[in-house]
Amino acid sequence: MTSENKLEKLEELFSYLTREKxxxxxxxxxENGSPMYEYVNGVAAIDQSKQLTKDSRFDIASVSKSFTAMAIMILKEQQKISFEDVLEKHLSNLPYQGITIRNLLTHTSGLPDYIDWFEEKWDRKKIATNKEVLELFLKEHQPSLLFEPGDKWEYSNTGYILLAEVIKEVSGLTFEEFLESNIFGPLEMHHTQLLSRRINKDSLELAEGYIYDRENDDYKIPDHMDEHRYVYFIDGVRGDGAINTTAKDLYKWEQAIYANVLIKENTKNEAFKPAVLTNGESLGYSVGLHPDVEAGYGFGWSIENSSQTGKILSHGGYCAGFHSFLIRYVETNRSIIYLSNVDYLDFYDNKIHHDIVLQIENILFDKEVKLPSFPVSNNISSEIKTS
Structure with missing residues (x-):
């Protein structure tokens, strides 16, 4: 399929998606190192009758982890840190021994996630910060490790909060200052910030996140919904999320990574190798873009090898009201950046975000494309013919 054909199919896909809300x-x-398609649609702030633009900033949630990992790699090249350093070398008074920086980067530390505990124990009227996670969850509560470091894989936001604290301790800068001076500034990512949305309410061009009730055609604020209240009370936490950016800035980020602008090739390659567990397993323990393809996890990236698309590096981001994907097809020099500020009241409707990304991939790789549909509307069987 020619680039013109792909562009036509992408336009057809997003015309349909827009029409069907x-x-x-x-x-x-x-494709080939250049943007081939960019599309923006929808509301940015309902109370202000404000529409999204290409400069609208989205909360990318866990896609932020690739920035935290890069900060660690920069410090490694500055010879201020080693991936094999144990956590206690840089952060004292934590009740855990033998967890390495590599374990934290690859989610093989065994540390349980802090969010469920905060859901149950934290005063939901207050905004927690890294300090509370360290002092209340790790030092006072002292949860047991889920497994010995390196034995298994378990996604842990806690590990990336600790990485942010290590960066602060080693560099002498706040986490925000380090990202700005070493990543955002050098890459001229002028529309990117690490911020607390509930505190920095006046930040320019922020897209608000919404939960859409399709049945009643109503947009809800997640802060006001009990099941999504966590977006308020963890809004001060850093390292595992909280970066707000645009598609254009994320494209600068993605391109800079592969051009080795910030770090050397051999350091970058460390990030793109799946962690090897103590039993020798390097794939199959994690989940990537395709549930049916065995995946591993590197430094802030899911890693999978597909027979149809080659090596894929990706990460998704989710917090109530926002969905994001950053995907790189290594061998064909293609990428997809997907940012949405609307979730759905029905949990199962939210798989639509993943379905859309897979259909974009199908267009890029000249595969059959099926128009996405919500689970309750799965009678739609229209296809976009590929050529």
Whole structure:
């Protein structure tokens, strides 16, 4: 399929998604190192009758982890840290021994996630910070490790909060200052911030996150919904999320990584190798873009090898009201950046975000494309013919 054909299919796909109220956000698709398609649609702030633009900033949630990992790699090249350093070398008074920086980067530390505990124990009227996670969850509560470091894989936001604290301790800068001076500034990511949305309410071009009730055609604020209240009370936590950015800035980020602008090739390659567990397993323990493809996890990236698309590096981000994907097809020099500021009241409707990304991939790789549909509307069987 020619580039012109792909562009036509992408336009057809997003025309359909817009018409069916399935996409509110911004998408950027690149091929051969250049953007080939960028599309923005929908509401940015209902109370201000404000529409999204290409400069609208989205909360990318866990996609932020790739920035935290990069900060660690920069410090490694500055010879201020080693991936094999144990945590206690840089952070004292924690009740854990033998967890390495590599374990934290690859989610093999065994540390349980802090969010469930905060859901149950924290005063939901207050905004927690890294300090509370360290003092209340790790030092006072002292949860047991889920397994010995390196034995298994278990996604842990806690590990990335600790990495942010290590960066602060080793560099002498706040986490925000380090990202700004070493990543955002050098890459001219002028529309990117690490911030607390509930505190920095006046930040320019922030897209608000919404939960859409399709049945009643109503947009809800997640802060006001008990099941999504966590977006308020963990808004001060750093390292595992909280970066707000645009599709264009994320494209600068993605391109800079592969051009080795910030770090050397051999350091970057460390990030893109799946962690090897103590039993020798390097794939199959994690989940990537395709549930049916065995995946591993590197430094802030899911890693999978598909027979149809080659090596894929990806990460998704979710917090109530926001969905994001950053995907790189290594061998074909293609990428997908997907940002949405609307979730759905029905939990199962939210798989639409993943379905949309897979259909973009199908267009890029000249595969059959099926128009996405919500679970309750799965009678839609229309296809976009590939050529």
């Amino acid at each position: 399935m996409f509110n956000g911004c998408v950027l698709v690149s």
